[in-house]
Amino acid sequence: MTTHYSTDHEWIAVADGVATVGITDYAQSQLGDIVFVEVPQAGTTLGKGKEAAVVESVKAASDVYAPVTGEVVEGNAALEADPSLVNTAPESDGWFFKLKLADPAELDGLMDEAAYKAFVATL
Amino acid sequence: MMTDESAEIGDRLLPLDGWHRARGARMVSFAGYQMPIQYEGIMAEHQWTRMSAGLFDVSHMGQLLFIGDAADAALELVLPGDIKGLAEGRMRYSLLLADDGGILDDLMVTRRVNDIYMVVNGATKEDDIAVLRDALPDEITINHMEDQALLALQGPKAAAALARLAPGADGLFFMEAGAFAIAGVPVWVSRSGYTGEDGFELSIPAESVQQIAALLVEQPEVKPVGLGARDSLRLEAGLPLYGHDVDPTTTPVSADLGFALAKRRREERNFPGAERILLEREQGAILKRVGLFVDGRQPVREGALVLDGEGNEVGRVTSGGHSPTLERAIAMAYVPDALAVPGTPITLSQRGKLHSATVAATPFVPHRYHRKGSLK
Numbered sequence: 398m399t400t401h402y403s404t405d406h407e408w409i410a411v412a413d414g415v416a417t418v419g420i421t422d423y424a425q426s427q428l429g430d431i432v433f434v435e436v437p438q439a440g441t442t443l444g445k446g447k448e449a450a451v452v453e454s455v456k457a458a459s460d461v462y463a464p465v466t467g468e469v470v471e472g473n474a475a476l477e478a479d480p481s482l483v484n485t486a487p488e489s490d491g492w493f494f495k496l497k498l499a500d501p502a503e504l505d506g507l508m509d510e511a512a513y514k515a516f517v518a519t520l
Numbered sequence: 521m522m523t524d525e526s527a528e529i530g531d532r533l534l535p536l537d538g539w540h541r542a543r544g545a546r547m548v549s550f551a552g553y554q555m556p557i558q559y560e561g562i563m564a565e566h567q568w569t570r571m572s573a574g575l576f577d578v579s580h581m582g583q584l585l586f587i588g589d590a591a592d593a594a595l596e597l598v599l600p601g602d603i604k605g606l607a608e609g610r611m612r613y614s615l616l617l618a619d620d621g622g623i624l625d626d627l628m629v630t631r632r633v634n635d636i637y638m639v640v641n642g643a644t645k646e647d648d649i650a651v652l653r654d655a656l657p658d659e660i661t662i663n664h665m666e667d668q669a670l671l672a673l674q675g676p677k678a679a680a681a682l683a684r685l686a687p688g689a690d691g692l693f694f695m696e697a698g699a700f701a702i703a704g705v706p707v708w709v710s711r712s713g714y715t716g717e718d719g720f721e722l723s724i725p726a727e728s729v730q731q732i733a734a735l736l737v738e739q740p741e742v743k744p745v746g747l748g749a750r751d752s753l754r755l756e757a758g759l760p761l762y763g764h765d766v767d768p769t770t771t772p773v774s775a776d777l778g779f780a781l782a783k784r785r786r787e788e789r790n791f792p793g794a795e796r797i798l799l800e801r802e803q804g805a806i807l808k809r810v811g812l813f814v815d816g817r818q819p820v821r822e823g824a825l826v827l828d829g830e831g832n833e834v835g836r837v838t839s840g841g842h843s844p845t846l847e848r849a850i851a852m853a854y855v856p857d858a859l860a861v862p863g864t865p866i867t868l869s870q871r872g873k874l875h876s877a878t879v880a881a882t883p884f885v886p887h888r889y890h891r892k893g894s895l896k
Binding site (some may be wrong): 398422429432433451453454455456458476480 | 557558561562563566748751752817818819822841842844852
């Protein structure tokens with residue numbers, strides 16, 4: 398499994414053509430306490446850069462964009478009952494959705510962990 | 521997806537700016553100042569204030585003194601409260617009114633031995649001073665106390681913590697104020713606040729505020745709390761935020777602040793906009809500010825629309841968010857007068873999505889003020 402990162406602070410873990418997408422620890426720390434998450438339903442087709450999910454902290458609503466194109470195979474139902482999983486486990490149990498990659502070549506435009514760390518250090 | 525409202529060039533710095541940063545505060549632009557929005561997290565700070573005591577820096581607010589004979593009568597030219605009847609050491613909530621009865625600001629006014637002390641909102645203070653200077657006779661001196669910081673200590677354990685540093689301050693009741701000293705520094709203490717909890721506001725010379733803030737957070741009950749929790753606390757308490765829930769297009773009646781219209785002043789009918797405001801008081805305003813319980817967990821925030829049965833916009837949400845105490849979404853909105861009754865179902869629209877809500881009695885979370893004559 399390889400993990401990629403976007404400049405929108407998402408992580409994308411790819412295995413067998415399916416990408417699991419979530420927001421990074423840096424992103425959750427910037428957002429603060431998460432009180433609501435809306436994830437896409439299975440079967441939804443998402444285009445790269447299109448709105449995929451909504452995350453609401455105590456102070457503001459933010460959109461989460463699809464980092465790559467694909468069809469949603471699962472949204473994380475656990476976030477409906479416990480949105481704070483995004484704060485406590487952003488890069489594991491707090492994942493947002495899984496999608497079947499339409500074009501694996503899109504992954505080439507993303508960062509690896511070292512590049513993402515360097516990117517965050519500039520912020 | 522990042523939407524951080526980072527500090528803007530030209531923002532002024534609070535006297536405690538470095539102190540906030542040293543405590544890990546995240547600073548944002550608010551009312552022309554760089555202000556701490558949170559330290560450890562809004563939710564934790566909110567809950568800490570409800571169960572112990574939070575220290576808030578509200579030094580952006582305007583502190584004014586009115587000096588001169590009959591300053592009380594002069595202030596009645598622009599405020600609808602009974603200022604002449606205000607006893608020494610007592611304070612009232614009041615409204616600065618425009619000629620048409622619109623609300624230019626909401627404020628606290630206190631009679632002291634030799635002057636009248638007023639606290640106004642930070643974003644409006646310069647405009648307020650211009651309105652007041654224009655309306656008041658030249659014999660009344662207005663002193664903008666720019667060298668005073670203002671801290672709020674709020675929560676059920678605020679009195680115990682403050683009494684250790686300012687002996688006797690816990691003898692004040694809600695809406696009373698007096699002069700005290702902390703470590704030899706003169707501090708004007710008011711038993712008031714903006715969280716619905718018991719608590720105090722402390723006016724402190726700016727050059728000593730760091731020393732006093734340090735003494736306060738040394739108390740085991742006290743932690744610093746940012747603007748984020750201040751907003752969620754006041755929303756739960758049903759208290760309006762000027763510039764959002766109240767503005768010049770709203771009146772004391774539409775904003776549901778009719779308690780600020782003193783009986784004598786209503787009888788004298790001599791405050792700005794009295795004719796319109798008193799007519800609204802009898803017949804109802806077109807729109808009225810209410811509290812809303814929003815179904816589901818998703819916050820519905822300022823700017824969301826209130827819809828009627830046909831989908832027409834008939835009102836607007838002016839504040840909204842997650843209530844940490846109630847663990848549900850709550851809001852304030854202006855709705856048509858006929859709908860402004862607790863229990864009425866309301867439809868809201870936000871970013872193209874409909875939400876069901878119900879008009880709620882406010883405060884959402886009961887006030888716990890230390891009132892004179894109450895049992896505790």
